[in-house]
Amino acid sequence: MPIAKAWSAALLGVDGRVIEIEADLGGGLSRVTLVGLPDAGLREAKDRVRSAVRNSGQPWPDGKVTLGLSPANLPKMGSAYDLGIAAAVLAASGAVPATRLLGTVLLGELALDGRIRPVRGVLPGLLAARAAGYGRAVVPADSLVEAALVDGIEVAGAPHLRDLVAWLTGETELVPPEPPAPASAPEVPDLADVVGQPEARWALEVAAAGGHHLLLTGPPGVGKTMLARRLPGLLPPLSSEESLEVTAVHSVDGSLSKASPLITVPPFVAPHYSISIAALIGGGSGIASPGAISRAHRGVLFLDEVCEFGAQCLESLRTVLEEGEVRIARVKGSITYPARFQLVLATNPCACAPPKDADCVCSPTARRRYLGRLSGPLLDRVDLRVRLRPLSAISAHDHGTAESSETVRERVLIARERARRRWREHGWLSNSDVPGPALRRQFALPADATVLLDRAMDRGALSGRGADRCLRIAWTLADLDGEARPGTEQVSSALAFRERVAA
Structure with missing residues (x-):
């Protein structure tokens, strides 16, 4: 036979x-x-x-x-x-x-x-x-x-x-591959387009320099979405290994460009708030397919109007943010997809969302209920929290020289290089990758620098996870300032980012 x-x-x-x-x-x-x-x-x-x-x-x-x-x-x-x-x-x-x-x-x-x-x-x-x-x-x-x-x-x-x-049969040869064409990077909007909001711009730079998660709160039209869409332009390009990782995910998803399939720029994924859990995390019958969080691997996942997302969708992100991967079990097998991304959340302060807080018609209970859709465990995993203020007529018509993405990106790359050299022998790429025990033991800060964190933990305003994230932010601020290690000023600034409430 x-x-x-x-x-x-x-x-x-x-x-x-x-x-x-x-x-x-x-x-x-x-x-x-x-x-x-x-x-x-x-x-x-x-x-x-x-x-x-x-x-x-x-x-x-x-x-x-x-x-x-x-x-x-x-x-x-x-x-x-x-x-x-x-x-x-x-x-x-x-x-x-x-x-x-x-x-x-x-x-x-x-x-x-x-x-x-x-x-x-x-x-x-x-x-x-x-x-x-x-x-x-x-x-x-x-x-x-x-x-x-x-x-x-x-x-x-x-x-x-x-x-x-x-x-x-040896009659002819197959089509050989052509020399690769130069990769065409997608156009990323420039940070200079954003009017005002110096505090939010600074938070975006810190997030890019350390790989931190970010929450933007403010009324409609103040620039939350504009800021989020400009974050990939501040991040360093993907390395060869990271490019193959990201390209492999998009190849399985079927979303690669035929002309230029290699992805060299951190991806930006912004799903609508009506997305299902399977579409966000990954799923489907048989063997699960990758979701939006895996398509955002090594890039940015932007959840606009985050308080409108389903509670189960948001809570499903908690473990992913800690582990950088998602494990999905189905009848035909269990699949692990990479999902190491920067999370950017944007929300209005209340349901009516007027241009000015004075015009809000929501009761205090309604405002708390609206923002309460962001659970405490999820917010505890968000490093930077920024409140954007309404634009005034002066700031809206201010045509001063706002810093461009290229200028900010130079500072980000310098800070990233400092962090890479510091953590190189441990295998960590950025400050956000450093585990908490290493920050508290091998790279512990002096007691006078962390006294504010100790007080915040004593009064219950900061969890152990929150304290670790404050230390990571402090290291990022030190890298941006050109300091060898964080001091009291960097730690207090990091704590201030955590204590800014979105109400």
Whole structure:
């Protein structure tokens, strides 16, 4: 009984796994059996592949065809296995030699006429193939730009199944990847566009320098959204490793640009307040797909009108903010997605939200109830809290020289470099990554510098987590001031950021 093998890749979150595809041709009635825990979409591959093979001028073998996907206990989803299944069947029937299939990973969905369509997750799939020792990959021609991002593996594109057959028989070569075009960074609005709000601008700079979370409170139209959208322009560009991390998440999500897939700028994600928990955190049937928090990995997650979000959505962020990843359990398996982002919250001070506080018609109880939608445990994880004041006629028409994003970004990069050198031997990249025990033991500050924190904790105004976050802010302020370590001034300023209430 003829047997042939081909290889493809399965996705488990943003991690890939090489899959062995076996095709066995036996006697009996003409039918196709697919085993190895396929989902509904993969079970339909039997009909897709058979039509594609026939419409590509190749005969489909008579009799029973058994297709096995190994490891058999690993759930397999999607249509990326079509190309590997077709190659295994053709090799088993003797239509093509199996020589070039050795050491080659095949990814692609087949149309009924034999065209090879792009699929999600090409980048993490090829990273897994490279790690497993495979030296060659064939992908859809439309996915070549994404596949070329992976070094150390030879990639080629096939627009049609006929092209793959011709390559396997040695008649022609596949499409090679073109030299990568310069990455086009998305345009980020300039901080100079924001009118007034010096305190909020300073808080934004501190947040960018230390990777801290931020809460902006104020009436409509004072610049909360404008400030949040300008935060990515203050952050340093992603490193090569971070770029691949972020690009892999967006590849699995299917939101990569075909022209320039590599993401080099911290992403900015701003979901609407009507978003569901599954769309925010990640979810879906079968194997969970990434949510908005994972698309914001290494970037900014902006929740505008945060008091309008559902309580369960907001509370689901609490563990993620501490751990930098989200674990989602479903029937077919548990998936971990990265979710290390900067959280920026924006809210009005009350439901009526007048331009001036004096015009508010809400009762004190109603104001407390509105802001009470932000629970204490969630607010305890927000480092910086800033109250924006209404614009006056003078400030609105003030055309003075406001600092641009480039000017502020230079200071941010200097502060980030100081922090990176300080924490380098411990593996931490920014002040927000430093765990609390290290701040209290290895890098403890003198008692006279932390006396204000001790008093705040004694009177119950500050939790242990809040004290750790104050210390992280103090280190960031010291980096911005060019100081070797925080002093009383930096600690008191950090505490003031925490004590600014949003009411």
